Amino acid sequence: MERILLNGQSYGFSNQVRLQEEERIAFEHLAHTVFGLSFEEWFQKGYWTDQYCPYTLFDQGKAVANVSVNRMPFLYEGEKRLYIQLGTVMTEPGYRKRGLSRYLMQRVLDDWKEECDGIYLFANHTVLDFYPKFGFQQGKESRCVLPVTPQPQRVRKLDIDSEEDRKLLKEKYVLGEPFSRFSLTDNWGLLMFHCSGFAKDCIYYLESEDLVVIAEYQKEELSCYQILGNTSASLEQILNEIARPETKRAVLYFSPTGDYVGIDWQEEDETLFLYQEKENLFPNGQLLFPLLSHA
Numbered sequence: 001m002e003r004i005l006l007n008g009q010s011y012g013f014s015n016q017v018r019l020q021e022e023e024r025i026a027f028e029h030l031a032h033t034v035f036g037l038s039f040e041e042w043f044q045k046g047y048w049t050d051q052y053c054p055y056t057l058f059d060q061g062k063a064v065a066n067v068s069v070n071r072m073p074f075l076y077e078g079e080k081r082l083y084i085q086l087g088t089v090m091t092e093p094g095y096r097k098r099g100l101s102r103y104l105m106q107r108v109l110d111d112w113k114e115e116c117d118g119i120y121l122f123a124n125h126t127v128l129d130f131y132p133k134f135g136f137q138q139g140k141e142s143r144c145v146l147p148v149t150p151q152p153q154r155v156r157k158l159d160i161d162s163e164e165d166r167k168l169l170k171e172k173y174v175l176g177e178p179f180s181r182f183s184l185t186d187n188w189g190l191l192m193f194h195c196s197g198f199a200k201d202c203i204y205y206l207e208s209e210d211l212v213v214i215a216e217y218q219k220e221e222l223s224c225y226q227i228l229g230n231t232s233a234s235l236e237q238i239l240n241e242i243a244r245p246e247t248k249r250a251v252l253y254f255s256p257t258g259d260y261v262g263i264d265w266q267e268e269d270e271t272l273f274l275y276q277e278k279e280n281l282f283p284n285g286q287l288l289f290p291l292l293s294h295a
Contacts, residue, residue: 001058006103012058015069018048026063027056034090042196047189052295054088055104064092065100067108070295073186075176076281084112086121087295105134109275119275122294128271136273139282141289142265146236146250148222150243158203158212160195168205169195172212172228179227179235181257182281184293194292199225206242209233213242214292220248225292236260253291 001012001023017023024043031037042048050071057065068088074081086108091101113119120139123131128138158165173191177183184190195203195214202216202225211229215222222243231238235258239250251266265286272289274280281287 004057004103006099009059009098011064011100012061013056014058015053015055017054017056017063018043018050018052022061023056023058023063026058026061027054027066030056030063030066030090030092031088033092035088037088042189042193045192045196047192047196049189051187051189055108057100057104059095062092064095065104066090067101067104068295069108069112070190071187072184072293072295074182074293075185076182081117081279082115084108084116084119085293085295086119089121101130102133109134113275113277116278118278118280120289121273123271123273125271131273135276137276139272139274139280141268141270141272141282142286143268143288144252144256144260145264145266146239146252146260147262148239148243148247148250150245150247151237151240152243152245153206153208153241155204155206155213155242157201158205160192160200160203165203169203169212169228175229177227177254178229178231179238179256180254180290182255182287182290184290187293190295191292193295199292204242206238208241209238211238213238215242217244217247220246222247222250223253224250225253226290253288255286255288255290 001014004011004013014023017027028040053069055067056063066088067086070085070087072083072085074083199214202214204213206213209231211227211231214226215224227238235256
């Protein structure tokens with residue numbers, strides 16, 4: 001482990017915690033303390049790859065601060081992009097205001113700003129003045145809402161604990177997202193993080209179109225997170241077929257291709273920050289980092 005000196009105190013630094021059990025367990029404890037998060041099951045199942053890389057400071061073996069690098073290969077209107085999403089920015093309460101996050105942020109930027117097309121993060125409202133100090137500016141995102149005319153077809157809920165259903169999900173994932181103009185690719189581990197967590201009960205197989213749809217039903221509203229596979233059907237047709245009789249509208253948590261009748265754009269309330277020295281695809285707000293790409 002590398003040793004660094006900050007404000008007269010020595011800390012250990014590592015960006016290889018995935019590969020070192022003691023470091024990983026200490027990182028896990030910090031994540032649970034600050035955010036109530038757990039990564040251990042994700043790791044044990046083999047979904048944690050080098051695409052998620054924590055930069056972590058340690059004090060006598062205890063993880064005390066972290067900024068994680070997420071390598072995010074996107075397709076934007078058919079063109080490849082490599083973005084870096086920063087996440088799991090956290091400091092042990094007793095170690096705050098010591099410049100630890102500042103050191104980690106600068107180190108991440110020094111390592112990655114020449115290696116990618118863009119760097120971004122989502123900030124909570126208590127730290128909005130922190131990220132501009134490193135050259136980040138706020139961006140605007142919007143999600144679109146479409147009217148739905150239910151024409152329900154047979155859907156089968158997938159069981160993520162079933163090997164057969166995981167295989168079906170991966171088969172469709174590899175085929176891509178036919179209706180997304182800005183999609184995350186080649187990051188199966190992150191999809192499984194979500195599908196083993198909040199989206200576990202939201203994965204459906206639409207038999208009529210041979211598609212997997214990740215969506216959530218809330219009274220008259222359908223929250224559609226992802227559509228996976230190949231199809232000749234239209235987006236409107238898919239939404240109508242997965243709708244329930246009471247569904248009146250679909251909220252898309254990805255940016256759809258094409259133009260649609262009755263589309264409504266709603267500004268996201270999350271605070272997006274983009275690194276000013278790199279590419280910015282969000283000048284007018286009518287674009288969205290897919291919800292299932294959040295790390």
